[in-house]
Amino acid sequence: MVTDVSVLVRRIAEVGQAHPSLPNLRAVEPFAHYFGADGYLQRTHLDARDGAGTRREILTRFLLLNAVLDQGPDIIGLRQMLIEVTSHLYRREVRFLHKPVAFFQEIGLSIDHILAAHESVRQVRAEIWARENQSNASRYNLFMDNSRQVLGYAVFRWGVPLALPYLLQKDALKRNPGEEPSPTLLLDYLEDFDSAEQMAVAVKSHERYGLGKAIGNKAAHLFAKWLVSGFALTRRGDTAWGRLSYEVPYDSNAGRVLWRTGYLLHWATEKTYQRKTVLQPGRGKGGTTYLRVTNIRGMGAERPINAHLQAIYREICLEHLKTHRKAPQKVEIQRIQHAYLAESDFSVADFDDGLIYVGTRFCLNHAQPRCEVCPLRNMCAGYNDNTSLITEYRT
Ligand code: SF4
Incomplete structure (x- = not known):
């Protein structure tokens, strides 16, 4: 059992603050002039025009695309591929973030550059990825859903997020014919939602503008995290729209760390997680129990929290996430850390970055994670008390 949840949450956030997981925007050629000689984003110039949009708008479009693509198996490789494709297409004057339709008008070039970048990244990353994941380098594939078809990948995963600002532009022109559309079309749409959490949900589910299956729930929250905290x-x-205004984008890396440290077992029993299909016995690699952390969404905690935390939790739901109009009836496991973070200066992004850092570098998805050098080892139930939390479960 984890001894002190509050200490664990803060430690994870502390690790995340020291090791943020952010796309390297500076390496994207069309953004190079957005950065000063000191290497930092020139924040005072964010509202300067850059063609049809402001810098802020163009970066937002890029981050939405990045969040969609980030759902694949190797985040480092995916981000490198996106940087290469974007830089190469802009060199050929295919300015698809400024003019999304250019991606489709030049679909031949778009596909050529995706294929070329995929191959160059594969050559650098496949062996490393295979070693870290105890897999085979020949299985390295960034096209998601394990598909080999570049057309489907390009049109669905790249095309859908690029089509959103394009559709917003078309609708704006229809509403106000002859008027130049706003240079912050996408941001205007996103910031119209009551909270960043509501925006994240709408990015996936809005009837007209939602990306649907092109974006996962986790990726939609990753986008919120970058928009609000990572790049502000x-x-x-x-x-x-502040540091606690969106849910943690739980993914398999986060789930593994939260399970092995004993955090999840603090809030509900193994039996309950099985009933909710968060734990699926026998369905993990080598007959282990498969942990599907995305099934935790909406699940209530069995262990009560004290009145003080309860009051903070209520405020989180009503004022930060704005998911409730009245006091919530249950305390959701996926949101409890917000109450602990509210008592600190850390953000949801810090907490998530800590999970990403530990999950991708130490707490690997096999039976021999790097516990001896893991920054959470002093408070990890799997390492200190119950190694079966490590050996018997996979994500
Ligand atoms: S100590 Fe080991 S099991 Fe615990 S979080 Fe770190 S790597 Fe994972």
């Missing part, structure tokens, strides 16, 4: 591109300064 949002112009909204209120609580509902």
